[in-house]
Amino acid sequence: MSKKRILYVEDDETLAFLTADNLEQHFEVIHCGNGADAFQKFCNEEFDLCVLDIMLPDMDGFEIATEIRKRNEEIPIIFLSAKTMKEDRIKGLRLGADDYLVKPYSIEELILKIEIFLNRSQKVIEKSNKVYVIGSFEFVYENYFLKSDKKEITLTEREAGLLKLFLDNTNTVLKREKILTSLWENDDYFSGRSLDVFISRLRKILKEEPNVKIENIPRVGFKMVID
Known part of the structure; x- marks a missing residue:
């Protein structure tokens, strides 16, 4: 070396x-x-x-x-x-x-x-430079890039940050407050609504991955489950 x-x-x-x-x-x-x-x-x-x-x-x-x-x-x-x-x-x-x-x-x-x-x-x-594997996708947070054999998607900075947070905590419940303070730096009403929009976007992107789910935990937060 x-x-x-x-x-x-x-x-x-x-x-x-x-x-x-x-x-x-x-x-x-x-x-x-x-x-x-x-x-x-x-x-x-x-x-x-x-x-x-x-x-x-x-x-x-x-x-x-x-x-x-x-x-x-x-x-x-x-x-x-x-x-x-x-x-x-x-x-x-x-x-x-x-x-x-x-x-x-x-x-x-x-x-x-x-x-x-x-x-x-x-x-x-x-x-x-870490490459995350999500079903058939590969994700590189550094360049906000999500790629599979069928498609290539460039995420927004906030989408990429949210996805990375989930992947660093797979199969673990993330409280809404933690997500909001980590990515939005506050947990007010408008940030909460923005979070819901970004969750919906990620679910839409990953909907064809049967082993990947973003579960809603009522009154607590979310959990990304990868089987």
């Missing part, structure tokens, strides 16, 4: 050498000594995680993270900094960083943090 690629940005040559040397025992490390070079690298190459110092020439770590998040909302970002102010930590996290380590940091802790976020990121990718 190929090593995960880490973009490591640090202008202190001694610290960068020591840190990169340790990280390279576990990952493929691409080191940059200034912000502009690092951002150009990020735009031109593929990385699995970014480790950013904050105080950098040309572009600081906050600026790099801001530009990275415009292009990629998922890649993990870890800040490294000698700045201990709570405001700096909060600013980093608000920019979309996953963690913030204060110098001097433990190499072992940094490696552990990287492994945790890489594992979490991989699980997110696997989950988003």
